[in-house]
Amino acid sequence: MSQPLASTPSIHFKTCPLCEATCGLRIEVQDGEVVRIRGDADDVFSRGYVCPKGASLKGLHEDPDRLRAPLLRDGDIHRTACWDEAFDVIERGLMPVLEAHGRNSVGVYLGNPNAHNLAGAFYGRPLLKGLGTRNIYSASTLDQIPRQLSSGLLYGTPGLLPVPDIDRTDYLLMLGANPLESNGSLCTAPDFPGRLKALRERGARLVVVDPRRTRTAALADEHVAVQPGTDVLLLLGMANHLFARGSVDLGAAAGCVTGISDAESLVRPFTPEAVAGRVRIDAATIARLAEELAEARSAAVYGRIGTNTVEFGTLTSWAIDLLALITGNLDRPGGLMWPESATGRASKDRAGGRGFTIGRWKSRVKGMPEVMGELPVVTLADEIETPGEGQIRAMIVIGGNPVLSAPNGRRLDEAFGRLDFMVSVDPYCNETSRHADVILPPPSPLERSHYDAAFYGLSVRNVVNYSAPVFETDQLQESDILGKLAAMVMGQGAKADPGAVDDLLVSGLVDMAIGNEASPLHGRDKDEVISEIPDRPGPERALDVLLRSGPYGAKLSLTELEAHPHGIDLGPLQPRLPGALRTASGTIELVPPPIAADFERLGEFLDRPVPELVLVGRRHVRSNNSWMHNVESLVRGRPRCTLQLHPDDAKRLRLDDGASARVRSRVGELVAPVEVTNEVRVGVASLPHGWGHDVEGVRLAVASAHAGVNSNLLTDDEAFDSLSGTVVLNGIPVTVEALAE
Numbered sequence: 010m011s012q013p014l015a016s017t018p019s020i021h022f023k024t025c026p027l028c029e030a031t032c033g034l035r036i037e038v039q040d041g042e043v044v045r046i047r048g049d050a051d052d053v054f055s056r057g058y059v060c061p062k063g064a065s066l067k068g069l070h071e072d073p074d075r076l077r078a079p080l081l082r083d084g085d086i087h088r089t090a091c092w093d094e095a096f097d098v099i100e101r102g103l104m105p106v107l108e109a110h111g112r113n114s115v116g117v118y119l120g121n122p123n124a125h126n127l128a129g130a131f132y133g134r135p136l137l138k139g140l141g142t143r144n145i146y147s148a149s150t151l152d153q154i155p156r157q158l159s160s161g162l163l164y165g166t167p168g169l170l171p172v173p174d175i176d177r178t179d180y181l182l183m184l185g186a187n188p189l190e191s192n193g194s195l196c197t198a199p200d201f202p203g204r205l206k207a208l209r210e211r212g213a214r215l216v217v218v219d220p221r222r223t224r225t226a227a228l229a230d231e232h233v234a235v236q237p238g239t240d241v242l243l244l245l246g247m248a249n250h251l252f253a254r255g256s257v258d259l260g261a262a263a264g265c266v267t268g269i270s271d272a273e274s275l276v277r278p279f280t281p282e283a284v285a286g287r288v289r290i291d292a293a294t295i296a297r298l299a300e301e302l303a304e305a306r307s308a309a310v311y312g313r314i315g316t317n318t319v320e321f322g323t324l325t326s327w328a329i330d331l332l333a334l335i336t337g338n339l340d341r342p343g344g345l346m347w348p349e350s351a352t353g354r355a356s357k358d359r360a361g362g363r364g365f366t367i368g369r370w371k372s373r374v375k376g377m378p379e380v381m382g383e384l385p386v387v388t389l390a391d392e393i394e395t396p397g398e399g400q401i402r403a404m405i406v407i408g409g410n411p412v413l414s415a416p417n418g419r420r421l422d423e424a425f426g427r428l429d430f431m432v433s434v435d436p437y438c439n440e441t442s443r444h445a446d447v448i449l450p451p452p453s454p455l456e457r458s459h460y461d462a463a464f465y466g467l468s469v470r471n472v473v474n475y476s477a478p479v480f481e482t483d484q485l486q487e488s489d490i491l492g493k494l495a496a497m498v499m500g501q502g503a504k505a506d507p508g509a510v511d512d513l514l515v516s517g518l519v520d521m522a523i524g525n526e527a528s529p530l531h532g533r534d535k536d537e538v539i540s541e542i543p544d545r546p547g548p549e550r551a552l553d554v555l556l557r558s559g560p561y562g563a564k565l566s567l568t569e570l571e572a573h574p575h576g577i578d579l580g581p582l583q584p585r586l587p588g589a590l591r592t593a594s595g596t597i598e599l600v601p602p603p604i605a606a607d608f609e610r611l612g613e614f615l616d617r618p619v620p621e622l623v624l625v626g627r628r629h630v631r632s633n634n635s636w637m638h639n640v641e642s643l644v645r646g647r648p649r650c651t652l653q654l655h656p657d658d659a660k661r662l663r664l665d666d667g668a669s670a671r672v673r674s675r676v677g678e679l680v681a682p683v684e685v686t687n688e689v690r691v692g693v694a695s696l697p698h699g700w701g702h703d704v705e706g707v708r709l710a711v712a713s714a715h716a717g718v719n720s721n722l723l724t725d726d727e728a729f730d731s732l733s734g735t736v737v738l739n740g741i742p743v744t745v746e747a748l749a750e
């Protein structure tokens with residue numbers, strides 16, 4: 010079992026890996042057990058903030074249902090096995106599928122936790138490369154791909170995601186985000202709630218656009234209750250108004266933009282008056298919001314899930330950047346800015362590159378274009394169900410629970426049940442992994458090291474923080490699990506040594522560093538560089554190479570980070586135009602052809618009648634997508650998986666608070682308890698996702714007792730943003746009726 014690394018009692022500092030906020034935790038350990046978890050008051054970024062999830066890592070670590078050893082399917086049940094046996098079963102089950110049916114016959118699904126651990130950062134790619142399949146799916150097409158795609162098109166690389174500079178802004182227009190529950194996303198800002206309060210205290214203005222009066226909206230100066238799915242029209246109405254008034258000012262971006270007059274022509278039909286009825290916000294408000302944005306000393310526009318997982322997700326994201334640009338707020342302190350991640354590639358300050366393309370290949374059944382090397386989850390069930398060459402017959406699911414998190418969950422559940430072979434890398438036997446022939450469990454967050462490689466690239470300050478494991482474990486580290494799977498699919502057999510993948514990884518990264526003229530390691534002797542990297546197993550060496558060769562390489566290394574357990578603050582965000590641009594022209598290409606083409610869909614959308622009732626999601630600070638419901642302290646209290654309805658809708662539907670309602674959509678139906686509340690606007694119902702734990706075969710004692718229902722039985726796998734393939738999770742037309750006794 011677990012043992013403390015240091016003698017007891019001891020204090021450990023660790024970055025919380027559960028969400029994007031990267032809070033520093035102070036963990037007190039005695040006799041091999043966690044005594045207390047608090048926020049680390051000395052953390053350079055989070056300064057003591059912690060939410061209930063971070064504080065409950067003890068419960069997660071000690072959860073008896075959290076798997077400590079692999080599980081193997083034995084008929085309808087799973088039995089515990091040793092690691093060697095588990096890899097033997099994978100060798101015998103997976104390799105024949107690859108050999109008989111080719112590389113594309115094995116599909117991969119990567120879930121959200123991959124973005125939150127070093128194994129996902131470094132070992133996913135070798136595994137995917139080794140597999141050579143085009144059937145790669147991830148939670149990204151249930152989430153942020155529209156934002157990445159719009160950045161790819163505008164700036165030449167999907168890695169250049171601008172974030173709102175919330176600590177310095179004078180005006181924040183926030184759409185479809187609820188950081189008081191989510192703690193922020195694509196905008197890493199620990200203590201987001203505190204930062205919003207500080208924003209208001211310094212006299213800046215906060216406007217929240219959301220069909221629900223969330224806790225974030227309640228904190229704002231103004232709440233604008235938009236019709237779900239229509240933010241694109243609201244934003245275009247605002248841009249139209251500014252163009253028409255002639256108050257367009259590109260600020261720092263002037264001189265690095267092409268296509269501004271094309272953009273002006275594209276938005277010309279979308280006057281505030283033309284869009285008002287569809288967005289259900291009056292034209293005067295739309296015009297006023299635009300003027301406020303333009304007149305503020307600095308202003309940022311920030312959109313998240315409610316603007317990404319909608320029918321026009323990519324265009325909404327584009328319109329957000331357009332507004333920032335034409336109000337002079339792109340790349341300006343207090344506006345939208347680009348972080349400079351310490352593990353990013355050091356680059357010479359020279360604009361231009363190869364640009365960004367999508368659709369290099371298409372999905373087999375529906376011909377959906379690849380974006381960033383992956384195919385949309387909305388078509389995963391098609392690829393499993395439809396016979397023919399390239400049909401998916403086996404799946405590897407890593408840190409994902411698509412049965413609960415992806416649209417049309419029932420169909421996907423059945424599709425997984427039909428696979429010839431399935432591997433899950435997951436700490437739980439849950440709704441998805443219960444279909445697996447083999448479940449390989451990674452250790453708990455307290456038993457692994459951590460560095461937020463993904464989220465320091467989306468952060469409101471440039472920071473770094475590395476934390477060592479709190480406890481040792483005799484489980485395989487996730488990097489070894491993925492490294493071993495990578496070696497196996499490359500044909501090295503079940504006894505393959507994952508360490509060989511480490512060496513390959515480090516060698517490749519050193520080659521890149523030496524070859525990059527902007528890197529501090531440029532031109533150095535390879536063996537010499539490798540000999541300077543402390544020899545450690547797992548992802549640490551790779552992380553060290555990236556730190557040493559990155560934009561702050563002259564002053565950073567893993568050793569340096571280890572000497573600073575509360576993190577190192579590298580300062581506020583800095584302007585990066587034009588050097589950061591990677592488009593072929595070296596400019597911001599404001600109207601790339603796919604964006605222009607997508608405007609053709611908008612006409613029909615503008616004229617479409619508003620449905621009587623649409624469903625949106627919601628998050629709660631004690632929940633984390635589908636997987637933290639087995640921690641008692643987080644699910645205690647009133648059930649949270651309720652169907653929120655506005656009192657007028659409840660009355661019309663003859664539903665009282667607490668009644669059971671049947672909800673139907675095009676693809677499915679469910680029964681949920683009704684919560685009548687003014688929090689949602691008329692015509693909008695809300696149900697959180699990630700629930701529905703009462704299915705056969707899961708090992709989730711606590712979660713099953715607080716089961717809730719799976720809202721993704723209602724979301725539709727034929728409703729997606731056609732540019733990015735990202736599913737519509739918000740604004741699903743539904744009907745609701747009282748459950749007949």
Ligand SMILES: Nc1nc2c(c(=O)[nH]1)N[C@H]1C(S)=C(S)[C@@H](COP(=O)(O)OP(=O)(O)OC[C@H]3O[C@@H](n4cnc5c(=O)[nH]c(N)nc54)[C@H](O)[C@@H]3O)O[C@H]1N2
Pocket residue numbers: 028029121152184185186187188190191192193194218219220221223235236237238239240313314315316319625626627628629630631632633634635739740
């Ligand atoms: N506690 C907790 N934290 C989390 C998570 C969690 O599950 N629980 N999940 C993490 C993940 S994976 C992510 S991606 C982030 C997401 O972070 P956020 O985007 O901040 O998450 P949500 O709370 O879902 O906020 C989305 C808001 O959009 C609103 N909305 C719905 N439809 C529309 C629309 O059409 N227009 C507008 N303007 N608003 C709309 C919803 O009412 C909701 O308030 O949170 C992360 N943090």
Ligand SMILES: Nc1nc2c(c(=O)[nH]1)N[C@H]1C(S)=C(S)[C@@H](COP(=O)(O)OP(=O)(O)OC[C@H]3O[C@@H](n4cnc5c(=O)[nH]c(N)nc54)[C@H](O)[C@@H]3O)O[C@H]1N2
Pocket residue numbers: 119120121122126148151152314407408409410411413414415434435436437439451487626627633634635636697698699720721724738
């Ligand atoms: N209706 C609706 N659906 C949604 C959303 C919504 O707002 N509304 N949000 C969408 C969003 S933004 C996202 S990101 C997706 C998330 O979709 P997924 O990533 O598919 O789902 P999660 O619930 O995050 O599941 C994470 C899985 O990883 C496991 N896990 C936890 N820690 C680790 C680890 O360290 N390593 C490994 N290997 N596994 C681990 C958990 O046990 C769980 O099985 O859901 C999407 N689905």
Ligand code: SF4
Pocket residue numbers: 025026027028029030031032058059060061062063064192199
């Ligand atoms: S806000 Fe996120 S990072 Fe911070 S303690 Fe909570 S779950 Fe962890």
Ligand SMILES: [Mo]
Pocket residue numbers: 121148152
């Ligand atoms: Mo997400």
